[in-house]
Amino acid sequence: MTSQSLISLSVAVLLWAVAWQLHSLKVRQAILLAASYLFYANWGIGFLAVLIASSLMNYALGIGLRRQPTAGRLWMSVACNVVLLSFFKYLPPLLEGAPAHALLPDFLHRIVMPVGMSFWTFQGLSYLFDMYREEELDPSLLEFCLYMAFWPTVLAGPVCRLPNMLPQFRRLSRFNLADISVGAQRLLQGVMMKTVLAQILAYGLSPGSGVTAGFDQMKSGWGGLDVLLLGIGFGFQLFFDFAGYSHMVIGAARLFGMQLEENFDRPFYALTPSIFWTRWHMSLSFWIRDYIFVPLAASRRDVWWPYVVFVLAMTLFGLWHAAKATFILWGAYHGLLLVAHRLGQRIKRRHPITWPASLGALLSWAGTFCFVSLGWIFFRAHDLDQALTMFRTAFVPSRYSQFALPTAFYILIPVMTIGYFICNHTEAFLLAWSARYKEAFKKGGELRIPSRPMGSLAEVDIIAAALFNFFSETMWWWLLPMVFVLSVFISLAIFTQGSAIPVTPFIYTIF
Numbered sequence: 001m002t003s004q005s006l007i008s009l010s011v012a013v014l015l016w017a018v019a020w021q022l023h024s025l026k027v028r029q030a031i032l033l034a035a036s037y038l039f040y041a042n043w044g045i046g047f048l049a050v051l052i053a054s055s056l057m058n059y060a061l062g063i064g065l066r067r068q069p070t071a072g073r074l075w076m077s078v079a080c081n082v083v084l085l086s087f088f089k090y091l092p093p094l095l096e097g098a099p100a101h102a103l104l105p106d107f108l109h110r111i112v113m114p115v116g117m118s119f120w121t122f123q124g125l126s127y128l129f130d131m132y133r134e135e136e137l138d139p140s141l142l143e144f145c146l147y148m149a150f151w152p153t154v155l156a157g158p159v160c161r162l163p164n165m166l167p168q169f170r171r172l173s174r175f176n177l178a179d180i181s182v183g184a185q186r187l188l189q190g191v192m193m194k195t196v197l198a199q200i201l202a203y204g205l206s207p208g209s210g211v212t213a214g215f216d217q218m219k220s221g222w223g224g225l226d227v228l229l230l231g232i233g234f235g236f237q238l239f240f241d242f243a244g245y246s247h248m249v250i251g252a253a254r255l256f257g258m259q260l261e262e263n264f265d266r267p268f269y270a271l272t273p274s275i276f277w278t279r280w281h282m283s284l285s286f287w288i289r290d291y292i293f294v295p296l297a298a299s300r301r302d303v304w305w306p307y308v309v310f311v312l313a314m315t316l317f318g319l320w321h322a323a324k325a326t327f328i329l330w331g332a333y334h335g336l337l338l339v340a341h342r343l344g345q346r347i348k349r350r351h352p353i354t355w356p357a358s359l360g361a362l363l364s365w366a367g368t369f370c371f372v373s374l375g376w377i378f379f380r381a382h383d384l385d386q387a388l389t390m391f392r393t394a395f396v397p398s399r400y401s402q403f404a405l406p407t408a409f410y411i412l413i414p415v416m417t418i419g420y421f422i423c424n425h426t427e428a429f430l431l432a433w434s435a436r437y438k439e440a441f442k443k444g445g446e447l448r449i450p451s452r453p454m455g456s457l458a459e460v461d462i463i464a465a466a467l468f469n470f471f472s473e474t475m476w477w478w479l480l481p482m483v484f485v486l487s488v489f490i491s492l493a494i495f496t497q498g499s500a501i502p503v504t505p506f507i508y509t510i511f
Contacts, residue, residue, distance in 0.1 A: 017256075025170060029142050032169075036151035040115075043155075047114035054084060054117075055148040058124035059141055065131040074132045078125065085121045088113040090323045116155040118320060118511050120148050122287055127162050129291050137162055143169055152253045156508045158246060158261045158283035168258050179257050186251030193244030201237035201416060209408035211237050215380055223402030225410075227394040231373040233413040234380045236420065239267070241507050242281070261286075266424060271364045273337040276372055284320075288313055307342065311335030321379075321511050326387050330378035337371055 015035035022028045041048045061077040204210030211233040246263035261283040270276035293313045297306045318331020381387035
């Protein structure tokens with residue numbers, strides 16, 4: 001982040017802090033909108049002009065749908081948004097492939113997509129769909145513009161919905177300790193994931209031992225294990241990068257009492273592809289489900305039709321990322337995974353298999369984890385030929401005896417993967433532990449020091465509850481392990497590379 005961007009962010013945060021102390025809702029909303037526009041203007045005044053134009057357009061289209069919610073008006077409204085998004089997002093790649101002698105206006109070669117346009121366009125569309133469904137929404141122009149430009153989410157989501165945001169924009173609230181504690185926790189957790197863990201996976205702990213170098217390995221090819229570990233490694237890199245960013249955004253908003261939609265919920269614990277997509281990029285996954293899959297699936301009663309819609313919806317999901325064959329294939333691949341899962345469920349109901357529930361859950365998780373990880377090959381590959389070559393390699397048994405990557409890579413990916421699951425289980429244990437002592441504190445009343453030696457478990461619980469009550473309330477117990485991991489990372493970076501590992505830009509800004 002440049003010094004100018006940092007100054008603008010600081011001013012935006014200061015304006016927000018001032019705004020939340022005001023009693024006039026209109027003045028508060030105006031200051032919040034000004035802060036959001038100031039923040040977004042750092043990426044270009046032209047970008048801000050497009051955002052404002054999109055906001056005004058969607059607000060006007062929403063008024064038309066409120067007055068007359070017809071399918072024709074809805075399709076016209078959707079087309080306006082799709083045309084605007086396509087002009088900035090999909091036209092430039094098409095022009096790159098145009099012949100050099102093509103007579104095209106000069107300005108077409110200078111088109112750049114505004115940062116976050118894909119995300120706030122989806123927010124505008126969700127408002128239009130809600131108006132068509134005659135939801136009870138009556139935002140003012142000021143409130144709608146604030147919804148579209150809301151500074152924590154304007155760059156890369158989460159994709160918000162007006163029914164959730166509007167009541168919060170209209171609520172008079174003050175800072176409170178719980179919001180500050182949770183917000184700070186999410187913010188620092190996101191910084192740790194984005195700036196440390198994602199970077200370790202991208203670059204490795206020594207030059208050329210990370211995921212980035214692995215996908216750039218073009219000369220000698222890859223072995224089967226290389227492909228599988230690259231898929232797993234990039235999946236976790238993207239998770240730490242995107243989920244870390246989402247934590248930061250959600251935490252920043254929570255500091256001011258605003259609760260945003262969650263974006264990730266332990267996706268690598270999913271037992272089926274369907275569950276995975278209820279835990280990964282949740283705000284967009286649920287958008288696709290509610291506004292594309294459900295309406296299309298309900299439009300016909302044929303048994304096979306939902307399967308077609310699965311593939312169609314996920315292919316559109318891939319196309320939303322970029323107009324590239326690799327992303328389209330990635331979306332279609334996940335659509336086919338969802339279809340395979342549904343067909344497997346039907347076969348299982350007709351021909352049930354009896355085995356221990358724990359074994360069934362383990363096999364289901366392992367299959368989901370492996371196939372989802374292989375899917376990341378399409379998402380990350382440089383081009384379609386590389387993606388298909390790597391994907392085929394994963395299914396050739398003889399290629400698992402070949403190893404083309406540095407030894408450190410084969411250590412890094414398993415350690416990071418296993419470490420993720422260990423940290424999650426540790427967190428669950430600490431949450432249960434703090435909840436136990438919090439309950440003990442409530443039952444024990446005020447802290448008291450026994451006059452006789454502590455031989456009673458109840459007395460031990462009361463003392464322990466007093467000691468840990470602060471941590472269970474404010475959730476600061478995670479800070480020490482985070483500092484420890486950060487210290488280890490910095491030490492390894494210094495001793496293995498002699499300098500800090502470079503920080504890659506946020507991956508999803510390109511979408």
